Amino acid sequence: MTRKTETILASLVGKLHPGFALGKRGGVLDTILKSFASALARFELDAAAMMDEFDPRTSRELLTDFERVLGPDFCGRDLDNPTLATRQKLTHQRWTAMGGQSIPYLLSIASQLGYEIEIEEFWPSKTGRLRTGQRLIPDGEQFVWRVKLALNGFENFKTGASQAGDPLGQFILSGIECELRRIAHAHTVPVFSYTLEEAA
Known part of the structure; x- marks a missing residue:
């Protein structure tokens, strides 16, 4: 689950100790905290996108790594420039094969x-x-x-x-x-x- 930058900023501000030294909301400290909040929001988006990469059926960025670990297909099905969907299906079948x-x-x-x-x-x-x-x-x-x-x-x-x-x-x-x-x-x-x- 990802959060918006404003939600993360409100969470960071809520963790600060109250007092005169913090100044008004929307000041310099909030601007500094907003830069951290936007970085955390990007990190959360990347982490959420990474969840799709753990399964070869939905993987795009790490699909080549799955294929590299599995090695060349014994039947040569990966040699004739297959589509992304075909590569995902084949990689998933090879990655999860248990034998029987x-x-x-x-x-x-x-x-x-x-x-x-x-x-x-x-x-x-x-x-x-x-x-x-x-x-x-x-x-x-x-x-x-x-x-x-x-x-x-x-x-x-x-x-x-x-x-x-x-x-x-x-x-x-x-x-x-x-x-x-x-x-x-x-x-x-x-x-x-x-x-x-x-x-x-």
Whole structure:
């Protein structure tokens, strides 16, 4: 909470001992105290503004310090001149990441980065549990999990812009792939399945 210069000045004057030596209000002593009061008011404004700097989501002045402490992003998302809002979101996600091994944790990471995904796990088929028409799933598939997400787009070969050797077309992959591969458990294999419509 910040105070106006006049409020601080009244507080300083109220702390003085009464007496003849202080003179009249609005005199030399009040002018000297007003200079201290204005400095204190500026300090309180700066301190109030600093409260926004402690959280990467609202930080502007200290955002580069957060980024410096965190180091370069493992997925290179900080290299293509991101907007301030993107930098704040990414820095907050990296600064507050606690780690986790559950599907809800992975879904929350995707949500924080602005992606809507579904995760599907596989379990090996067991005799006595299979029904007619079910797929056979071999051993080892319990370490694979599929991430379903919407396709970002498709990039076509363009005459005049593309070069010989470029593919005739390629899917634009989602930025969440690198992050999920990075935080996936060492014994698991994430597989990404893109859909043309939004992931439900």
